Amino acid sequence: MPQQLRPLIILFAVLIAGLIVTRQLLVPKSFGEYGHYRGKAEEENATRDVAYAGYQACADCHEEIFEARENSRHSGVACETCHGPAAKHVDDPFESKPKIPHTRDFCPLCHGYNASRPSGFPQIIAERHNPGKPCMSCHDPHNPQLPSAPTECAACHRDIYNVKMLSHHASLDCTQCHDVPKEHLTSPELVKAKKPRERTKCGQCHAKDADSPKSIPRIDMETHGHRYKCWDCHYPHYPEASL
């Protein structure tokens, strides 16, 4: 071995050992456990207190209000949407009270007129709508009522209407397939519109021997789809979609 190699080998050995030692010291233990990151970080991200308890938590104590809301037009609005984060209130109901938005500037966040909102969403012009009067003096937020019932399905079911308008079913009325009781227009959650339950409903137009225009695609009801309902595979509001 040439003489000059010895100090070089020692130098490299020290450097490599130093590298290994510093890596041991500096790289966190869980680094690389699941990938190129600190495995512990997943846990650290997961262990934090929640601020919003979730609407199911409210039902335990506020059963009556919960049920009223459940059957109202606000059934999709979670309690904490208006009352704010309430996890602390769930932990200790007396220590922390959730807010009750009394002021007139809160409800218009959703119901103030804005051209960008989907059409059919109930909106008012706050400046002209009983100025100065708190919303809650006329409307119960847990069971809000509309002054007049809507006349078209699209007023509430805009998203379905929009999809249907792009499909081959565009020309069909909603009532072609749905039985809509009159009461559904005034109390939509209590009296629901009916969905078809039998394959024969689709068969009225799509069966081989159906009395309908020739351009409509036909299937043999006996063999097509076996025991499945039509809507298990075809979305009636957008039948050409692939599932």
Place this chain on the structure above:
Amino acid sequence: MSDSQPKQSRREFILNLSEKLPGWLLVLSTLNPQSLLAGDEDKYDPTEHNYAMGVDIHKCIGCGRCADACKNENNVPREPMFFRTWVERYVIPTNGDARVDSPNGGINGFDELKTDVEVLRTFFVPKLCNHCQNPPCVQVCPVGATFTSRDGVVLVDANYCVGCRYCIQACPYGARYMHPVKHVADKCTFCYHRITKELLPACVEVCPTQARVFGETDKTSSPLRRFLRFNDIRVLKAWLNTEPKVFYAGADGEVM
């Protein structure tokens, strides 16, 4: 003494045990309520999940409750330039380019539309981190402080981030910001601390019109799968091949 006592047969002992065992377990569980629940089957297993979100633009009313709830839930600074999620208003005139605004992320609502041009369409679009399956922010992080967790959520390791801002530059969706107090990158985590406890993300919880749908990509029973089946789905900036996991329904070409 022991001789005089009637000996318990093995049969009796087991019958006795089967009667009293549930009672004993109940007593023990009150001493430590976690002891029964902490069984293996109840433990959260990240490898079983792959989270994603759907946003239905037809349903968004632009109330901004999501952005507000996000700030409450995640202690996001209240100043109007820090957001994990926010709502944008798109105004598409009959002639010319689309205009987008988002005053304070939509938290205080949107002013009445005042434009000098004829408006063709206008709508709201909620935005957030897209939790890409091919995330550029993770690729550029020099220290491995941002990563895709085993359940498909892009997270930041706040204790490891050096605050170099590479990820903020790399994100094509502007979903990241520099936390002004912690001086680390911060972003939407799908409320990781909530979803691992089987709660919904705060924005999904408070959305009054169910414009946001949270779920899993790999479970047929997930509401997200239904959402994906029944809608015409687009993702933002698909041409960048980031493979976003926030799916938009009813999105115009202008949103892309």
